[in-house]
Amino acid sequence: MAAPAPRLDARLDGACLVVALGGRWTTQAIAGEDAALAALEPAGAMQARIELGEIDELDTTGAWLVYRTARELRRRGLEVDLSGGDQEQRDLIDTVAAHDVPCPGPPPPVNPLVTLLLRLGKATVEVLAEARDLVNFLGHTTVVLLRSLARPRSIRLTSLVSHMEQAGLNALPIVGLMSFLIGMVLAYQGADQLARFGAQIFTVNLVGYGVLREMGILLTAILVAGRSGSAFTAQIGTMKVNEEIDALRTIGLDPMEVLVIPRVLALMLTLPLLTFYADMLGLLGGAVIALVELDISFLQFARQLSSGVTLWSFWIGIIKAPVFAFIIAMVGCFEGLMVSRSAESVGRRTTAAVVEAIFLVIVLDALASILFSNLGI
Amino acid sequence: MRNGTVIEVTGLRTQFGPQVIHEDLDFSVARGEVMGVVGGSGTGKSVLLRSVIGLIRPAAGRIVVLGHDMTALPADAVRALQRRWGVLFQDGALFSSLTVAQNIEAPMKEHTRMSRRLRRDMIDVKISLAGLPPEAANKYPSELSGGMRKRAGLARALALDPEILFLDEPTAGLDPIGAAKFDQLVRSLQRALGLSVLVVTHDLDSLHAVCDRVSVLIDKRVKVGTIESLMREPDPWIQEYFRGPRGRAAQAAAGHGAGTGNG
Numbered sequence: 001m002a003a004p005a006p007r008l009d010a011r012l013d014g015a016c017l018v019v020a021l022g023g024r025w026t027t028q029a030i031a032g033e034d035a036a037l038a039a040l041e042p043a044g045a046m047q048a049r050i051e052l053g054e055i056d057e058l059d060t061t062g063a064w065l066v067y068r069t070a071r072e073l074r075r076r077g078l079e080v081d082l083s084g085g086d087q088e089q090r091d092l093i094d095t096v097a098a099h100d101v102p103c104p105g106p107p108p109p110v111n112p113l114v115t116l117l118l119r120l121g122k123a124t125v126e127v128l129a130e131a132r133d134l135v136n137f138l139g140h141t142t143v144v145l146l147r148s149l150a151r152p153r154s155i156r157l158t159s160l161v162s163h164m165e166q167a168g169l170n171a172l173p174i175v176g177l178m179s180f181l182i183g184m185v186l187a188y189q190g191a192d193q194l195a196r197f198g199a200q201i202f203t204v205n206l207v208g209y210g211v212l213r214e215m216g217i218l219l220t221a222i223l224v225a226g227r228s229g230s231a232f233t234a235q236i237g238t239m240k241v242n243e244e245i246d247a248l249r250t251i252g253l254d255p256m257e258v259l260v261i262p263r264v265l266a267l268m269l270t271l272p273l274l275t276f277y278a279d280m281l282g283l284l285g286g287a288v289i290a291l292v293e294l295d296i297s298f299l300q301f302a303r304q305l306s307s308g309v310t311l312w313s314f315w316i317g318i319i320k321a322p323v324f325a326f327i328i329a330m331v332g333c334f335e336g337l338m339v340s341r342s343a344e345s346v347g348r349r350t351t352a353a354v355v356e357a358i359f360l361v362i363v364l365d366a367l368a369s370i371l372f373s374n375l376g377i
Numbered sequence: 378m379r380n381g382t383v384i385e386v387t388g389l390r391t392q393f394g395p396q397v398i399h400e401d402l403d404f405s406v407a408r409g410e411v412m413g414v415v416g417g418s419g420t421g422k423s424v425l426l427r428s429v430i431g432l433i434r435p436a437a438g439r440i441v442v443l444g445h446d447m448t449a450l451p452a453d454a455v456r457a458l459q460r461r462w463g464v465l466f467q468d469g470a471l472f473s474s475l476t477v478a479q480n481i482e483a484p485m486k487e488h489t490r491m492s493r494r495l496r497r498d499m500i501d502v503k504i505s506l507a508g509l510p511p512e513a514a515n516k517y518p519s520e521l522s523g524g525m526r527k528r529a530g531l532a533r534a535l536a537l538d539p540e541i542l543f544l545d546e547p548t549a550g551l552d553p554i555g556a557a558k559f560d561q562l563v564r565s566l567q568r569a570l571g572l573s574v575l576v577v578t579h580d581l582d583s584l585h586a587v588c589d590r591v592s593v594l595i596d597k598r599v600k601v602g603t604i605e606s607l608m609r610e611p612d613p614w615i616q617e618y619f620r621g622p623r624g625r626a627a628q629a630a631a632g633h634g635a636g637t638g639n640g
Contacts, residue, residue: 027499027538028460031490059538060506060570061491061499068498088571095569099505103478103514105497344473 006033006062007054010040017045017078019069022054025062037069048073053084063092067100134356137334144256145264159262167228168270172277174227175220179211179278182219183285186210191293200294204301207286208309216279217317218365221324224271225357229332232263233353236336237346245337255337264329271325272318279317312377320368324361331357383408383541383573384429389438391424398424400597402438406541411567411574413584416594417614422577425594426545429575430464431455443540460488462541463534467549469526471518477504477529478514484536499536507532508562524555528562535566542567544576548583560586581623585631593618604628 006029007022019040023029042048050066052058058066070080082090110118148155190203236259239245245255283305290296296304335353339345384406391398398421406412416422427433429440431447440447445458471480481500485491491499504514507528518526527547534542547563548556564587567574578584584591584604591607592599593615600610608619618624 027485027489027491030495032492034492034495060502060535061495061538064498064502065495091569095506096502099502101501101505101511103501103504103511106476106478106515 006030008033008036012043012045015044015046017042017048017073018051019048020051020054021066022056024057025055025065026057026059027061030061030065034065037065038072040069040073042073042076042078045078048078048080050080050082051084052082052089055085055089058085058089058092060092060096063089063096067093067097071100133338134331134334137337138330140256141260141264141330141333144254145261148257148261148265154257155265156258156262159258160266163263163266164270166231167224167267168274171224171227171274175223175274175278176281178219178223179216179282180285182215183207183211183282183287184289186215186282187286187289188293191289195294201296201300201304202308203290203294204286204296204304205308207283207290208305209313211282211286212279212309212313212317214317214365214369216282217275217320217324218361220274220278221271221321221328221361222358224267224274224325225328225332225361226354228267229328229357230350230354232329232332233336233339233350234346236333237339237349240337240339241341241343241346243341260330260333260337263333264326267325267329268322271328272321275318275321279314310377316368316372316377320365323364327360327364328357331360381408382406383443384575385439385441386429387439387441389425389428389440390436391421391428391433392436397597399428399435399594402598404592404599404601406573406575408573409567409571410589411564411576411587413588413591414575414577414594414599415579415584415591415618420594421597422594423545426543426575426577430462430543431459460484460537461539462543463537463539464543465527465530465534465545465547467546468523469518469530471526471529471533473518476515476517477509477521477532480518480529481533481536484533488537503532503535504529506535506566508558523550524552524559527551527559531562531566535570538570540573542572542574544574544578546578546580547576548578548580553582556580556583557586563587581619581627582630585627 005023006025007020009020009022011018011020017040019037025033048070050070052066055062066082070082073080082093085093186207187203190206191200194200194202194206236245239259245259248255248258287296287298287301290301291298332353335349335356339349382405384404386402386404389399389402402425414422414425424433428435429442429447435448438448443458443461445454447455447458450458471477472483475483478497478500481503482496485496485499489496500514501511504511509525509528509532513521513525513529518529521529531547542563544563548559551559560583563574563576566572567587574587576583576587588604590601590603592601593607593610593612595612595614600607600612600615602610604619607615610616619628
């Protein structure tokens, strides 16, 4: 669409400033004419005439420029009249004139140092408040969970099984693949380094310790936090936006019992199983590399594993699983219930749930490492 | 330029999978008229609007808007065409991270060569045209009431001085007083700026107050006419709609406020 530029011609006719406008005075076409009109110098003229006769097209922006030019010239003491133009154009100019209501400008920018301090303080208070609420929710969940376990009939079985399927069964392919690859990576790195000392066989110990104690559980927990923790937040958060949580309460159901407990229990039951599965595939990955790279047969691998790695290493990984599961599910449900009534907050809370869950899992894992090493196991 | 049709839809078919929404649908909007679109839930009112503005691709048929066939146009030509109309979505659809003024400025910044100062001036004019108080300029959408959000959405829809204005349920969610004021605003803007308007609505009062003609979606097609002529249609849904208790009340209300009928 070719947009012929607006035409502007200003000349002095005796004591009269004549501003002749022509062409298209529209939002799309107007560019520098604004500055040209603002720079008009009356140069001693007493009157001004704005000619509209040649204008082909006029919209609110064009009408505004005509009006503003007239207003500015009047302010400088000139007598201004408009000539030419049809009724519609004049009506439009009158319309924009009636809407000459300046809005306050944007607030002046604050000192960046002050903004920084302000944001730091605000973020600190928010984090602390969130931590307090999370601890509060931890207590609440624990109480309701223990009460549910005392009265097993109150546990919603359908919901529990469905969440176990989604969080556990459906996660098998990705968890398995990931663990297998991690086992391979550990074996490769170990083989490279240990071969220098002729201690290739200890690659088995490295893979066994690494996978069983740390990698199996930690990576599975991180994956489940990303997969299921976020899903819990999104599900519960969407229910919150749709007022379903309020609807539950009004029909006398406790969202903690209906929504939170099945999810928490489901994850606490499935994460140990997933961890066991991840351990097995991690060892398999290590064993494959040991066979290919170091010529250690599966039998040798198993023998070295049973003599070099204590059973405790395996149990340490499995023991951590229900604790991590509890944290992941609790944080996911907590963030879901914290969603305010907007779609935007569902997204924000989901991100927060994943970040918090992973952070807490790693912190707990570090604490567990210190604890177990002091206990000497 | 002044006369003729701005929207011409012929033989439109829209379908989602096996479900056919519109079949062989014809309808048109003349320049400078306000066309209302009504119909029961699920008859595809919003789908029709979305098809016309190019958000949904029809399965068959032609949609000619401002002389261009939307279905045959390359994507960049559609974008150029989209600057010549404004759309007000149901809840305003304002960008939540921008203030009202920045929302209105966004299309201007993107599509015009106006100077910064002129843009500021025009933002103020549009805010006033949409009936918002000047203080609203620096507020964020979350700080506005539902009615104000719609007005801000309208101001943004008017940012590029469109020829056609599309309104999707403009009065839904407003209290009756706010809805009546919004109707008046639409009508006065339409007259002052010479707009053609396509409005999807459920609101009978709104139909009487702003629409020149009405399209009723029935059996995957539309029946078009003035409210008076539609009331003579034998179709049971139309009869129920216009002659039911709410329809009669709206008609009585419109009868009292003379001069809000056909322009």
